[in-house]
Amino acid sequence: MLETRNLDKSFGAVHVTRNVSLKLERGERRVILGPNGAGKTTLFNLLVGELTPNSGSVLLAGEDVTALPVAKRARRGLSRSYQKNTLFDGLTVEENLGLAAAIHTGAGTRLWGDSLATPEVREIVAEVAEQVRLMPYLHAKVSEVSYGVRRQFEVGVALATRPLVLLMDEPTSGVGPEMAKGFHDLLNDLPRDLTLLIIEHDMDLAFDVADTITVLNYGEVVFDGLPEEARGSTLLKEIYLGSWEDA
C-alpha cells in the first residue's frame, strides 16, 4: 500500500534519512520507534511530500508519487496528523472536521452551497466524531477543549479525508498514560483495512497496536520485524538504554 525505496535526505551536512526502505501492506499497522532526532518526523514529511528526498522514491498503492505535490498525494488517500496540533483555532470541532471532509467530497471548492451542510460531509463528520470519540465536543471551539482531546481531534481531522493510509506523528505525545491507553483502544477500533503508520515513543503502547515495528536510529532502519522479535532484540535495548531513556 505504501512503500519507500532507498529514501535519502540531508539538510546541508546533516544526513537525516539514510537509505530507508519500508513496505506496508494494505491494512498493516506499523509503529515507528526511535530516539529523539532519529528522523521519524522527517520520514513522514518525505512520505507526504512536504519535503523532497535527495534520492529514493515513495510509492502509494503501487504508483510512484515521489514527484507529486502534497495535495495530490493527499487526494490519493495519504493523510497525516502532526506531532504538534495543527487545528483551525477559533473554529468548532465540527467545523474543523467539516473543512477536512469537504476537501474529500469536493464540496470544499464549490461556489454553490455551504460545504458543511452537505449530507456527505455531515455523514463523515458524524462518523469520524464517533471513531475518535469527539461526539461530546462537536460544538466546542478548539480553544475550549483540553489538550488531550485536541490530540485525539488532530487525528480526527486527518481521518476526515477518508484516507487509505493514515500517518500519525506521536498521537499520544504529552498526554497521560491513561489517556494514551484509551487512545490505543480507539486505534484498535479503526477499520481493519485502513493502513496505519504510527510514530510512538512508548514501547509498551507500541506493542499494543503494532502488527510490525520499524526502529529508526540516526536516520537508518535498524530493525524491521514483528513486535515479539523486537521485544527480545538486544540492539533495541541498547538504543533504549542509550539515548532513549532521557526522552
Added chain:
Amino acid sequence: MFQHTALRYTALILLAVGAFTQAVTAGYFGLEILTEILLLAMLVLALDMVAGFGGMVSLCHGALMGVGAYAYAILTTKAGIAPPVALGGAIAITGAAAWVIGAIGARSHGIYFIMATLAFGQMAYSYVFEAPFFGGDDGMGGIPRIDLSLLGIDLNDSRSFALFCLVLLGATYGAAVLILRSGLGRSLTGVMHNEQRMRALGLTVWRVKADVFGLSGMIAGFAGALSAQHVMYISPGLLGWTVSGEALVVVILGGLGTLVGPMIGAAAFVILKHEVSNVTSYWHLVVGVLLIAVVMSRANGIFGWIEARWGARLERRLSDLTRKTDAEEITTDA
C-alpha cells in the same frame, strides 16, 4: 468563518435605513456623498473578502476598481457596446485580471503578497497612464450611465442613481456572504488559519486563493464600472496605489473580517473627509490620528470594538427574550 450575529443584523439594518433615508431626503451634494460612500463600501467589501477571510492583504484593489472603470468606459465609448453588456464585460475582465494576480500571488505571504499586489497595481497604473488609447494623463470622458427608462427610472438623476447603487450594494453584500459561506469560502478561511494543514488534507490551495481573489476582483470591477458611471469621467489616478491604500485603511478602520465593519468604515471615512476638509485641508492628518487610535486600542476596528463591547450583551438579551417566549408557549400549552 463568516457568521451573522444579532449585532451584525442590527448594524446592517441601521446602515440600510440610514442610507435609504439619505437617498430619499438629501439634496444634490448629499446624494453625491452618499453615492461615493456606497461605491467605496462596495470596494472595501471586495477587499475584506480576501484580506479578512483569506489573509490576502491586497494593495491592488484600487487598481482593480480602475480596471473595471476603464473597461466599462472603453466598451461603451470606443466599442459602442450597450451599457448593461459593457457592465457585465467590465466585471468579467476585472475578475479575470484578479484571478491571474491571485494565482501568481498565491505562493507568497504577508508582506511579499502585499508587495506583489502593489506591483501589479502600479503596472496597470503606469500602462494606462502612458497609453494614448486610454486617453493617457487626460483620462476619458463622456461615459454613459445605464438606461433604465424602460422601468421609468432616469439614472441621470442623482437621487435615482444613489438608490440604484444602494440596491446594488445590498445585492453585492448578499453575494459576498454567499461566497464566504460556500465550500470555497470556508476552505479559504481554513487556508488563512493553517495553509499547510489544508494542503496536507488535499486542498489545492492556490486555486482556492485565485478563485476567491477573482470573485473579489469582480466585485471591485463592478464598483469601478459604477463609479465610472457616477462621475462620467475617469482618469489614471483611479488606478493609483493611494486608492488601494485608502481602501485598506477603511477596512482596518471599520473592522477586518466582519464585512459590516468596513462598510461602516466607508461611511465614516467619506463623511470625515468631507466634514474635516471643510474646516482644514489637513484632513489626512485627522484620519491618520484616528487610524493610530484604532490600531493602538487593539480592537478590530470600529465595529470590532462595538462587537467586543456590546455583541455578547445583545446576544444574551435576545436569547433571554426567545427563552421567555418559549416558556410562555409552554405554559399556554399546559
